[in-house]
Amino acid sequence: MKARHEELCTHLSGEHTNKLPQQELTALNVELGELTPAVEAYNALQRLLTEAKELEGMLNGEDDDMRKLAREEQQALEEQVPALEEALLTHLLPRDEADERGAVLEVRAGTGGDEAALFAGDLFRMYQRFAELRRWKFEVLEAAESDMGGYKLASANIGGRGAYGALKFESGIHRVQRVPVTESAGRVHTSAASVAVMPQAEEVDVSVRDEDLRIDTYRAGGAGGQHVNTTNSAVRITHIPSGLVVAIQDERSQHKNKAKALKILRARLFEAQRQRQRAEQSSERKGLIGSGDRSERIRTYNFPQGRVTDHRVGVTEHGIEGVLSGASLDVFTEALVTHHKQQLLSDL
Numbered sequence: 060m061k062a063r064h065e066e067l068c069t070h071l072s073g074e075h076t077n078k079l080p081q082q083e084l085t086a087l088n089v090e091l092g093e094l095t096p097a098v099e100a101y102n103a104l105q106r107l108l109t110e111a112k113e114l115e116g117m118l119n120g121e122d123d124d125m126r127k128l129a130r131e132e133q134q135a136l137e138e139q140v141p142a143l144e145e146a147l148l149t150h151l152l153p154r155d156e157a158d159e160r161g162a163v164l165e166v167r168a169g170t171g172g173d174e175a176a177l178f179a180g181d182l183f184r185m186y187q188r189f190a191e192l193r194r195w196k197f198e199v200l201e202a203a204e205s206d207m208g209g210y211k212l213a214s215a216n217i218g219g220r221g222a223y224g225a226l227k228f229e230s231g232i233h234r235v236q237r238v239p240v241t242e243s244a245g246r247v248h249t250s251a252a253s254v255a256v257m258p259q260a261e262e263v264d265v266s267v268r269d270e271d272l273r274i275d276t277y278r279a280g281g282a283g284g285q286h287v288n289t290t291n292s293a294v295r296i297t298h299i300p301s302g303l304v305v306a307i308q309d310e311r312s313q314h315k316n317k318a319k320a321l322k323i324l325r326a327r328l329f330e331a332q333r334q335r336q337r338a339e340q341s342s343e344r345k346g347l348i349g350s351g352d353r354s355e356r357i358r359t360y361n362f363p364q365g366r367v368t369d370h371r372v373g374v375t376e377h378g379i380e381g382v383l384s385g386a387s388l389d390v391f392t393e394a395l396v397t398h399h400k401q402q403l404l405s406d407l
Contacts, residue, residue, distance in 0.1 A: 064098040067091045097150035104143040111136040145404070152403045157258035157333070158224030161195070162217040163326035164256055166210065169232065171250025174239040176209030178360075179252040181383055182233060183213040186226070188385030195219025200319045201307055207240075216259070216322055223258040228371075228395035230256050237362035247363055251356065259322075260329035267325060273297040274317070279308035296320045303327055358391070367391075372398045 070076075071087060079087075114136075117129035166183045168175040183202075190197040196218035203212045217226070234251050242248060276291040293308035294316040305323045307316040358369045360379060367382045368375045374394045381387035 060094055061098050061101060064091065064094045067094070097147065100143060100147040100150055104140070104147055107136055107139055107143060148404055148407060149400055152400065152407065155224070155227075158227075159221055160223045161219055161259040162223040162226050162256050163200075163214065163259055163323060164217055164226070165212070165214045165254070165323075167212050167253045167255075168205065168210065169251035169253050171235075171248065173205055173207045173209065173241065174235075174237075174248055175250040175252055176205035176211050177207060177240070178209070178233075178235040178250050179211070179213065180209035181235075182252055182254060183210055183215070185383045185385050185388060186217075186229075187215070189226075189388045190217050190219065190222070190385075192385055193219060193222075193225075195222050199309070200323055201309060214323060218259075223256065224396070225392050226256045227258075228392065228399065229254050231357035233358050233360065234356040235360045235362070237360075255330075257326040257330040258333075260325035265325050265328045265332065267298070267321070267328065271299050273299060276313060279311075292316060294320050296324055298324055298328065301328065301331065369394070371395065 067087060067090060071084075071091065076084065111133050114129045114133045117125055118133070120126055120129075164183075164186055166179045166186075168179040171178070187197050196216075198216040198218065199213070200216055201212060201214040202210055205211050232251050232253055234249060236247055236249050238245055239248050239250075273296070275295045275297075277293050277295070278291055279293040292311050292313045293306070294313060295304065295306040296317070297304050303324060305320040305327070307320040307323075309319070310316045357371055358367065360367050360382070362379060365379050366375055366377045367379055369391050372391075372394045374391060376382055376387055376390045378387060382390070
């Protein structure tokens with residue numbers, strides 16, 4: 060990698076660079092950018108090890124003060140080695156090419172009836188605020204409201220560099236413990252909602268042939284007459300080979316509903332393709348969502364105690380409102396990314 064890095068630096072600093080086709084020049088600069096962090100970490104480690112070795116001569120000298128000073132310097136240098144080695148290894152870890160993409164988010168109410176739907180709404184708004192704080196575009200694709208104002212199902216397109224990499228570990232069962240607004244006796248209930256985060260898929264990622272799609276249109280309808288209109292604007296797309304079905308009726312335009320449905324369908328097909336690839340590499344793969352049962356959970360939001368606990372990394376954040384406002388969610392997203400890197404390091 061170091062040799063290739065030096066070759067690229069020499070190549071790109073030459074006079075002939077101006078004559079290179081723009082596409083080739085861009086590809087070379089991208090390759091250089093990908094190599095640079097690992098090479099810089101390697102060079103720093105080599106410099107440190109060289110300095111530590113040079114101090115060995117002073118350790119054999121006759122001057123006691125110089126020997127003591129050399130020992131202290133050598134010890135200080137050696138203490139830096141593990142961190143540099145880990146930094147170097149981190150740069151050598153396999154990268155998920157989808158991490159830099161935007162994301163498609165789906166939140167579904169699970170066990171718990173109306174309370175689960177209210178909680179699903181809380182989660183959906185949490186991710187919306189989290190996206191807004193990072194200046195990512197949050198486009199609601201689908202929102203099926205429950206009678207009490209929560210969501211049975213809600214999905215969104217999150218446009219922003221790195222959105223998928225930051226949010227991908229949010230996939231799974233989220234559990235809430237609180238007194239529902241419908242509970243007169245003040246008892247704490249447990250409900251659940253499932254979250255799925257998928258990388259945005261482009262047309263080049265997934266081949267969706269027109270002949271593989273069955274597209275049905277129908278009149279949109281909703282509680283209290285909302286979204287009802289006299290035209291067949293609602294769209295249901297069935298991907299015949301996989302059996303996946305996506306239905307959208309949010310927009311009054313059939314064309315817009317179809318475009319939104321295709322976005323979700325492509326994301327689901329792309330994620331299914333990625334899961335198949337991961338399954339081939341690992342026999343121990345769990346699905347994104349699970350069954351929606353209360354017992355399967357990645358994170359618990361406990362309102363009586365005002366805390367949120369992620370069970371995968373053992374991190375607890377006190378201040379549940381800060382988490383649900385999106386402001387403190389990065390406590391978990393960053394811990395999960397770090398945990399994933401540590402797992403990859405141990406595999407390496």
